[in-house]
Amino acid sequence: MTQPTQHRDRGDRCPGVRRVHQAADGGIGRIRLPGGRAHARVLGDLADLAERFGDGDVHLTSRGNLQIRGIADPGGFAGAVAAAGLLPHPAHDRMRNILSSPLTGRLGGAADVGPLVGEVDAALCADPALADLPGRTLIAIDDGRGDVLAEAPDLGLLALGGDEFELILAGTPTGHRAGRDAAAALLHDAARAWAALRGDAWRIAESGRAGQVAAAVTAHRERRAPTPAPAPPAAPVGWLTQDDGRVALAAGLRFGVLPGRIARALAHLDCPVRVTAGYSLVLLDLDEDIAEAAVRALAPAGLIFDAASDWLRVTACTGAPACAKALADTRGDAAAGIAGDLLPAGRVHFSGCERRCGAPKTGFVDYLAVAEGEYEVTDRAGRRPPPVDSRA
Numbered sequence: 227m228t229q230p231t232q233h234r235d236r237g238d239r240c241p242g243v244r245r246v247h248q249a250a251d252g253g254i255g256r257i258r259l260p261g262g263r264a265h266a267r268v269l270g271d272l273a274d275l276a277e278r279f280g281d282g283d284v285h286l287t288s289r290g291n292l293q294i295r296g297i298a299d300p301g302g303f304a305g306a307v308a309a310a311g312l313l314p315h316p317a318h319d320r321m322r323n324i325l326s327s328p329l330t331g332r333l334g335g336a337a338d339v340g341p342l343v344g345e346v347d348a349a350l351c352a353d354p355a356l357a358d359l360p361g362r363t364l365i366a367i368d369d370g371r372g373d374v375l376a377e378a379p380d381l382g383l384l385a386l387g388g389d390e391f392e393l394i395l396a397g398t399p400t401g402h403r404a405g406r407d408a409a410a411a412l413l414h415d416a417a418r419a420w421a422a423l424r425g426d427a428w429r430i431a432e433s434g435r436a437g438q439v440a441a442a443v444t445a446h447r448e449r450r451a452p453t454p455a456p457a458p459p460a461a462p463v464g465w466l467t468q469d470d471g472r473v474a475l476a477a478g479l480r481f482g483v484l485p486g487r488i489a490r491a492l493a494h495l496d497c498p499v500r501v502t503a504g505y506s507l508v509l510l511d512l513d514e515d516i517a518e519a520a521v522r523a524l525a526p527a528g529l530i531f532d533a534a535s536d537w538l539r540v541t542a543c544t545g546a547p548a549c550a551k552a553l554a555d556t557r558g559d560a561a562a563g564i565a566g567d568l569l570p571a572g573r574v575h576f577s578g579c580e581r582r583c584g585a586p587k588t589g590f591v592d593y594l595a596v597a598e599g600e601y602e603v604t605d606r607a608g609r610r611p612p613p614v615d616s617r618a
């Protein structure tokens with residue numbers, strides 16, 4: 227099946243560390259942590275950056291990246307990010323959009339894909355031909371549970387178990403398989419094919435070239451029937467017992483905003499942390515007594531550990547006044563809707579304009595601003611990407 231072709235008449239404007247995007251509230255700088263993987267001490271560095279150069283908060287994006295908003299000194303910001311070790315590949319900074327399953331190696335999944343994230347990042351960043359991949363191209367390494375595959379990545383790998391991995395293109399498994407030792411090379415080949423074929427397109431599914439990318443990889447490898455995409459699990463929330471008996475704490479953030487003072491407090495936990503595409507953080511490898519103390523201290527401060535919280539199902543773009551395109555204060559209106567119990571059941575997303583930044587991939591109730599405080603409300607059906615046909 228061929229797909230509609232869309233081309234862009236301008237370069238993508240995704241911000242990076244050295245390319246700050248200007249918004250109504252100042253510059254936006256974006257920091258990428260491949261796989262969302264870091265140590266909690268990095269949250270302290272981010273708090274420093276937010277307080278020194280931005281509005282004091284760290285803002286999570288729907289792709290698990292981190293933003294500092296309100297930057298008035300872009301050069302100083304870039305230098306400080308580099309000094310903190312958060313700009314290891316300046317030429318490839320904006321293309322390192324790599325998601326991975328946040329609980330991989332700790333709980334569930336068909337394989338621990340953590341080490342593979344590092345291998346893929348290193349392979350892509352060592353290739354000059356990939357430095358200009360658009361900031362919009364999304365890569366995901368899914369450990370078999372289907373959580374980051376559900377984000378419809380352009381390129382990725384799905385763990386099948388038994389040290390086998392399958393290539394993902396345009397949000398679907400393709401049947402192209404590789405063993406653990408060749409998995410990073412398989413993804414690298416697909417990324418090179420996309421870089422050569424994309425023209426001025428940003429996303430594979432939009433480009434109409436998914437089949438050509440698949441065919442370029444097929445030329446060198448055996449292909450089997452594509453694996454059905456696993457049904458994505460519910461996002462992890464709250465207290466989770468790891469396979470080794472230690473505790474993982476998954477904490478939701480209201481509208482993805484991590485206040486600097488909370489980031490600083492989390493840094494003291496001295497543990498691995500994962501940033502998710504669901505506006506949450508997962509703190510790993512905690513002893514029970516530390517986890518209990520963390521929940522007691524951080525829940526009153528605003529971190530969400532309750533899976534039933536409305537704050538986990540209601541999202542909103544930045545909105546007014548920070549975004550000049552916004553017709554309404556989306557976050558203020560969404561918060562008022564939660565406080566007044568005025569919103570419908572299920573996922574709800576507020577957008578200040580038709581770009582719908584950060585809207586969920588699957589079905590949700592769409593609140594689209596048409597004027598200050600006024601919204602057009604539509605129940606939007608979930609969209610599943612079509613299969614990739616390498617004959618296209």
Ligand code: SF4
Pocket residue numbers: 543544545546549550551552553577578579580581582583
């Ligand atoms: S959806 Fe529109 S108003 Fe909201 S942040 Fe994006 S561009 Fe701004």
